[in-house]
Amino acid sequence: MRVLVVYFSWTGNTRAVADELVRQLSPHHKVEVCRIEPQKQRGYLRWLLLSFIPSSKVKIQPAVEDVSKYDAIVLGGPKWTFSCPPVNSYLSRLSGCEGKNGAIFITYGGFGEDRYLNGLVKKMEAKGLDVRATLLARRSQVRSGEYRSGVKVFCGEVEAVASMRKETGVVQ
Ligand SMILES: Cc1cc2nc3c(=O)[nH]c(=O)nc-3n(C[C@H](O)[C@H](O)[C@H](O)COP(=O)(O)O)c2cc1C
Numbered sequence: 001m002r003v004l005v006v007y008f009s010w011t012g013n014t015r016a017v018a019d020e021l022v023r024q025l026s027p028h029h030k031v032e033v034c035r036i037e038p039q040k041q042r043g044y045l046r047w048l049l050l051s052f053i054p055s056s057k058v059k060i061q062p063a064v065e066d067v068s069k070y071d072a073i074v075l076g077g078p079k080w081t082f083s084c085p086p087v088n089s090y091l092s093r094l095s096g097c098e099g100k101n102g103a104i105f106i107t108y109g110g111f112g113e114d115r116y117l118n119g120l121v122k123k124m125e126a127k128g129l130d131v132r133a134t135l136l137a138r139r140s141q142v143r144s145g146e147y148r149s150g151v152k153v154f155c156g157e158v159e160a161v162a163s164m165r166k167e168t169g170v171v172q
Pocket residue numbers: 008009010011012013014015044047048051077078079080081082107108109110111112113138139
């Protein structure tokens with residue numbers, strides 16, 4: 001299976017989850033990693049203000065945008081109040097997703113994560129991705145290392161859906 005792990009991380013928590021995901025998937029699959037990088041760095045207050053504007057975007061560095069050659073696309077990002085502008089920008093550019101397997105992981109401080117995750121799942125589905133695997137990792141779990149078991153379950157879900165689709169051509 002050819003997997004793209006694409007993520008944005010500002011303070012390193014989502015990156016830790018992405019690294020673990022890649023570590024667990026790599027022995028069995030061809031995994032490519034792409035980090036979403038804003039063109040301009042901003043401080044906390046600026047990011048916070050932008051995150052209050054739903055679907056706000058910023059300029060980002062070139063990233064893997066045509067995902068037609070992958071079997072699964074795994075997107076990761078932090079939960080930022082209403083939206084995370086670098087992730088919005090990436091999603092708006094994404095192409096070649098129709099009928100592909102999508103998965104999403106979010107790290108968060110401690111509140112509002114379910115609704116936020118659902119919103120992102122809808123955005124991925126609007127691009128044509130079939131999202132069947134999700135992971136929420138609380139910042140404290142990332143720091144303590146507790147998140148690793150969640151990543152293991154998440155990897156299993158990503159693999160199960162993708163292999164079912166490959167074998168049968170459809171997912172029940
Ligand atoms: C601008 C901003 C807004 C945030 N808003 C929320 C929030 O609404 N809810 C929450 O649980 N955590 C919130 N957080 C905390 C982050 O989601 C959390 O620290 C996350 O793990 C950061 O991921 P990163 O280290 O990959 O950047 C916010 C952090 C920032 C910088």
